[in-house]
Amino acid sequence: MRAPETVKLMFQTPEILFNNEFVMTLKKTLVACLAALSGSLVHASPTFVFTAIPDQDETRLKERFAKVSAYLETQLKTDVRFVPVKSYAAAITAFRNNQVQLAWFGGLSGVKARQLVPGAQAIAQGVEDPNFKSYFIAHNSTGLTDNADATSTTLPADIQGKTFTFGSKGSTSGRLMPEFYLRQQFNQAPDETFSRVGFSGNHSRTIALVETGAYQLGAVNYKVWDSSVAAGTVDTSKVKVIGETPAYPDYQWTVRGDLDSQFGEGFTAKVKQALLDMKDPDLLNSFPRKGFIPATNADFKPILEVGKQVGLID
Amino acid sequence: MNSSQQPGLISQSPRLRISLYFLLVAATCLLIADISVTSINPMLEMQRFFAAWLKPDTDIIGIAAEALLITAAFALLGVALAAIGGLLIATQFQHRWLRMLCAGLRSVHEIFWALIFLQCFGLHPLTGLLAIALPYSGVFAKVYAEILEDVSPGPSRVIATNNSRITNLCYSQIAQAWPHLVSYTRYRFECGIRSSAILGFIGLPTLGYYLEASFSQGYYSEVASLLLLFFVLIATIRIWCHKRLMPIWLLSSPWLILSDYFNPAGQANIQWQNIERFFTSDIIPAPLRHAASFWEYDSFIALFQWCEKILTGQILPGLWNTLILTQIALVATGILALLLFPLASKLFVNNTGRSGGKLLLIIARSTPEYLLAYMLLQLWGPSMLPAIVALALHNGALIAHLLAKRSEHMPLRKDTPSGVNRYGYEVLPRLYNPFMAILFYRWEVIMRETAILGILGIHTLGFFVDSAIQEIRFDVALLLIISAALLNILVDYLAGRLRKKLRLQQMSSC
C-alpha cells in the first residue's frame, strides 16, 4: 500500500512551518482520517472478483451473474463479487490490472488477456464452445432470405454492396471470425465488400438492428440467436439466417496466474472444480451453456492465428 | 472612412461576410457528408420511443434515483476540485506555461480522459473524479483569470502597500469578482452533471450506464423514466443546490462515490504497477516497445512506418470527418439558435408561449449531445445526420437561451415594429455580435464533442480512439487523442483570432 507513505510525505514540509500544538493535533486527526479512508479502499480479506464480457443485454447481466456469484461463494468459501463492465476491452483491462481475477471471456478477448497477463490460464469452457459458430443474418427486404441455405458456409455473392453490422469491435463470434471468413470468401476487407459497415455493440443489438432494417445484414453469435428465437424475442418473418461460419473455439473461463499466491495454494484448482461442477440449469442458462468442460490455453491457438491475420492482435 | 456606394448588408459588414463563408463551407461539407437515414422504418421506431413516454417504467425508479445521486456526487466533487485548482491556477495565469497546460487540459474531452484513467485506476472513483476535474480546471483557470482581469484595479491600488500578493488577491480581485465567480461555477456545475451522466457510457455507475443498457435493448419505457428524472434533477438544481445544503452534499459525496453499495465496481484498490506500466510501457509506440534498443536505426524506421500507417489510416480520415461534421454542426447550431430564441423572448411571444419555449430550450440544452446523438443513431441508423441534429439541438438551444435573455434587456423604442420586422430590424442586428461571439466560443466545444461522437460509430477521431482501445493499443489511442487535442487547440486559437479581428466582445460564460 502506497497511500500512508504519500500521506507522510505530504506532511513533512509543513511540520517545519507549523509547530504549535493545535496544528499538531489537527495534523494527527487528518492523518487518521486519511488512513481510515485509504483503509476503506482496501478490504481486509481479499474478495474474489470476477467479470464477464458484456456480449448481450446488459440490463439483465447483473442479476444473472448474481446467482453465479452466490454459487461460487458457497463453493469457494470466500467473498465473491461480480463486477459488470461496459466493453470487452474494459473486461480485459480489469483482468490485466488484477481488479478481477476470473473472467468469462470470448475467444479473442481471452487470447488477448492471456497475452497481457503472463501465467494466466484458460481453465474451463462451455460444452458447446470447442465447436462454436456465427450466423449471418439478413433482413427479408434484401431478398436473400427466400432461398437461403442456413447451414451453408458460403455466402451468396449478392451480399456485396449491402449494409452490414458486426457486434462488438472486440467480439470473436460477432467480429473476428465472421470478418475472417468474409475476407476469405471475397478477398477484401469488409468495408470494401459492403457499402457500410457498423459495430452494433453486442449480439442482441445486432439482431435488433437487422430486424428493424437499420442494417441489411449482420453477424451474430449462434447461441444468442437460438436462445432469442426460442424466447420469441425475434420476429423471424423479418430477419432470417442466411449462412454460417465453420466451427471455431470460443468462450472460456480464464484466471490470473497469481491466483494461488493471492488466495492460497490450490485456489485455482478449487475455482476450476467449482465451475466444472456447475450443474444447476438455472445457473447454466445465464451463459447459456449445457455445462462446463476443462480447457487449456492451447485450445485457443486457432483464434490467436486468425487474430494476427485479421490484424487485431500484434 | 467606409462610404462604399454598394448598398446591402453583406458588403458592409465583415461579420456577415465571415458568416457567409462559414455558410458556404458548411454547404460544401454537406455535399460530401453522409447524411442518409438508413433505418428502413425510422418512424416506427420513433413512434415506439415517444409512445413509451406516456407510460414510463416505474420499476426502474429506484435504480434511477441511486444513479442520479451518484451522478450528482461525481459532478459535485469533480467540479469542486476543478474550481479550487482553477482558482489557484488563475491567480498565476501570467505564466505562459500554465496557460499552455490549461489549454492542453481542456482540449481533451472528459470521456477521453476517463478512457485514459480507466487503464490506470480501473473503475475506481478516482477515474471519474479526475476525468471531470482535469478538463474543468483547465476551463475554470482560463475563465476565472478573465473574470479577475476584468475587475476594477482601484481597490488593489489602494491596499497595495505592504501586503502579500495573496492578501491583495483575496481582498481586491477575488472579493470584487466573487459574484461572477460563483455564478460561473454554478453554471459549470450543471455542465458537470451532464459530463458525469455521460461517463456512465464507459462504465462508471452514473446515469449513462443504465441509460445505455436500456436504450441499446430498446427498453424505451425505462429510458423515459431515466430521462424524466434526469430532467427533474437539472430543472430543480436551484432548489437542491442551495447554499445551505452545499456542506451536506460536499461531505456526503465522497462517501457516496466510495461506498460499496452505490459503486460496487469501484471497490478495487489502485495499484501502482498498473499506473507505472501504463506510462512506461502501454503508451510507448509499439515498434519502440518491442525493439531491443531504442537507439537503433531499425527501430526508427519501424517507428516511422508505424506513424505513417496510423496517420494515413486513422488520423487523417478521422480529422477530415471531424472537421466536416464540426463545420456543418456549427452552422446548423447557429441557424437553429437564431430561429429558436424568439420562442423564449418576451419581445416575440406572450407569457404562455414563452414558458413553452423556455421548457423546450431547457429540455434540449440539458440533454447532453452525446446522449441525443446516441438516441437518434438508434432511431435513424448510422450516418452523420444524427450527430448533426444532436449537436445543433443541444448547442442551438443553449445559445438561443442566452440570446433570448439578452434580447429582453434590449432598449427598444416606443414605436418599434412588431413580429418579423422587429426580428429583422431591431433585434437581430443588435444581437448579431454577441451571437457570433458565443458561436465562436462554442466552435471548439462542438469540435471536441464531434470527435467524441465517433465512439458511437460515426468515423470521426473518437471512432478510431475507441477501436484502438478495444484492441488494447493504448499507444495508438494516445496518438489519436493528442491529434484531436491539437486540432482543438488550433480551432480555439482560430476562433480567438476571428473574435479579435471582428472586434467581438469577450463572453466567457458560455
Place this chain on the structure above:
Amino acid sequence: MSAIALKDLSVRYGKQQVIGPVSLHLSAEQFTVFIGKSGGGKSSLLNRIYDLLSPDRQVALIPQDLGLVESLSAYQNVYMGRLKDHSTFYNLTNLIRPRQVDIDAVTQQLNQLDLADKCWQPVGELSGGQQQRVAIARALYQHADLLIADEPVSALDGPRASQTMQLLHRHYPGAMIALHDLDLALQYGTRIIGIADGTVALDQPAERLSPQSLLDFY
C-alpha cells in the same frame, strides 16, 4: 380630430408619483414645446402622451436615447421609419439588398441633414450629433401625422440646431417637443408648456413670452 384632451394624466414609477395628475388640452396641429428642468418630468409626460396617441394616430417619435440600431447602416435606420408601409417580405429583402426607389427616398432625407456620405456606415460608428440627425431623418422619412420628440437637437451646435428645428417645423406643423434651449423654444414653439415637479407650471402662447419670463420660470 385635432384636439387632444388629456384628463388626470399621471405617471408613477413604483410608489413615486412622477407626473400629475395633469389635465391638458393639446392640438395636433400646433407646434407645442415643453420646457423645464431636467428630471422635472418632461420625458415621462411625452412618453405617456405617445402611449395614449399611438394607437389611433401615426406618430413619429424621437426618444431621448434615439432608439437607433447601432449595427445597422444609417440607411437602414432611416428606412425603419416606414416598415409599416411595406410587406414583411419586402422589408426582409430590403435588409439584404435595398431597392433603388427606397435608396433615393432615404438619401433625400439624409441630404437635408448633410448626412448623404454616411448613408452606408453603421450608425454605431457615427458621432453623437450625426446619430441624432439620423434619428431625425427617420422621423422625417416616416411622414406621420404628428411628431413627438424629446430633446431632438441637444447634441447639435447652434446654427445646425436651428436649421434642423426649421426642418422639423416644416415637416411637422403638429408636434410635441421637449427642448432645453429657450431661444429655440420661443423661436419655433407656438405654445410653450413649462413642467416643474410633475405639474404644469406654465402654459402660454409663445408670443406672450419673452426670454426673460422663461428664465424666471427656471
